[in-house]
Amino acid sequence: MSLVLIPGYMADASLWDDMAEALAPAGPIHHASLAHDDTILAMAQRLLAEAPARFVLVGFSMGGYVAREAARLAPERVRGLVLIATxxxxxxxxxxxAKRLAIEGVEAGHFGGLSRAAAAASVHPxxxxxxxxxxxxxxMGQRLGREAFLRQSRLERVGDADRLGALGCPTLVIAAGRDRLRSIAESEELRDGIPGATMAVVADAGHMLPLEAPDALAAHILAWIGDLPP
Structure with a gap:
C-alpha cells in the first residue's frame, strides 16, 4: 500500500523525516507539496496528478483540508484518510x-521564514x-520561500463540515493534547462528521505532532493501517 504524506502550512517533506523509518513497513511513501498552488482545490488536483493509482492519504493541519478534497475528487483511489491536528x-x-498582518509584513520587508514566536506557538508549551x-x-518556511508564504497565507480555508458525511473511506483522526492551534473539539467534529471515523489523541504533544511525537504518531497510523480491509 502507498502512503501520500501531505504537510501543513509552510511545511515541507522534511516534516515527516523522523517517521520515515517507522512508516516504511506500510509501503512506499510519496510526498505531496503545497508550495505551488493558491487554493485547496488546486493543491488536491496536483496531488492526484502526481500520486500512485491507490493510496492512503495522511494530511497534517492544512494538509487535512487538501486530503479531504482529494478524497472527494477521486474516492475510488483513496483507501483511507489519516487527518492529523486539523x-x-x-x-x-x-x-x-493574523494572516493579513503577516502578509502585510512580508510585502513591506524581508521574508525570513515564520517568526520564532509563531513557531513557538505551534508546539507544546x-x-x-x-x-x-x-x-x-x-x-521549512525559509526553504519554501516568500512566494509560497504569500500564496499559503492568502489561501482561504473554507469549512467543509457540511460535506464530511460524503466521505466514504476509512478515516483516522489524530489530535494533540496540548495543541494551541487546533482544539480537541475540532478533531471530535471531524470524527463525528465522517461516517465510521475513529480518533486517537497524543496527549503530551503540541500542534507539530510529526516533529514532537513522531514515534507515537507513527504507531497510531501503523496500527490503524493494519486494520484496513484488503
Whole structure:
C-alpha cells in the first residue's frame, strides 16, 4: 500500500523525516507539496496528478483540508484518510486578521521564514524554548520561500463540515493534547462528521505532532493501517 504524506502550512517533506523509518513497513511513501498552488482545490488536483493509482492519504493541519478534497475528487483511489491536528472549520476572524498582518509584513520587508514566536506557538508549551525544534520549523518556511508564504497565507480555508458525511473511506483522526492551534473539539467534529471515523489523541504533544511525537504518531497510523480491509 502507498502512503501520500501531505504537510501543513509552510511545511515541507522534511516534516515527516523522523517517521520515515517507522512508516516504511506500510509501503512506499510519496510526498505531496503545497508550495505551488493558491487554493485547496488546486493543491488536491496536483496531488492526484502526481500520486500512485491507490493510496492512503495522511494530511497534517492544512494538509487535512487538501486530503479531504482529494478524497472527494477521486474516492475510488483513496483507501483511507489519516487527518492529523486539523479541522473542518473555516478560518476564524482572529486567524484571518493574523494572516493579513503577516502578509502585510512580508510585502513591506524581508521574508525570513515564520517568526520564532509563531513557531513557538505551534508546539507544546514546555517546548517553546527548544531552540533546535523552533529552528527546524522555521527552516521549512525559509526553504519554501516568500512566494509560497504569500500564496499559503492568502489561501482561504473554507469549512467543509457540511460535506464530511460524503466521505466514504476509512478515516483516522489524530489530535494533540496540548495543541494551541487546533482544539480537541475540532478533531471530535471531524470524527463525528465522517461516517465510521475513529480518533486517537497524543496527549503530551503540541500542534507539530510529526516533529514532537513522531514515534507515537507513527504507531497510531501503523496500527490503524493494519486494520484496513484488503
Amino acid at each position: 479541522s473542518s472549520r473555516s478560518d476564524s476572524r482572529k486567524q484571518a486578521v 514546555d517546548r517553546a524554548g527548544d531552540a533546535a525544534l523552533i529552528e527546524r520549523i522555521r527552516a
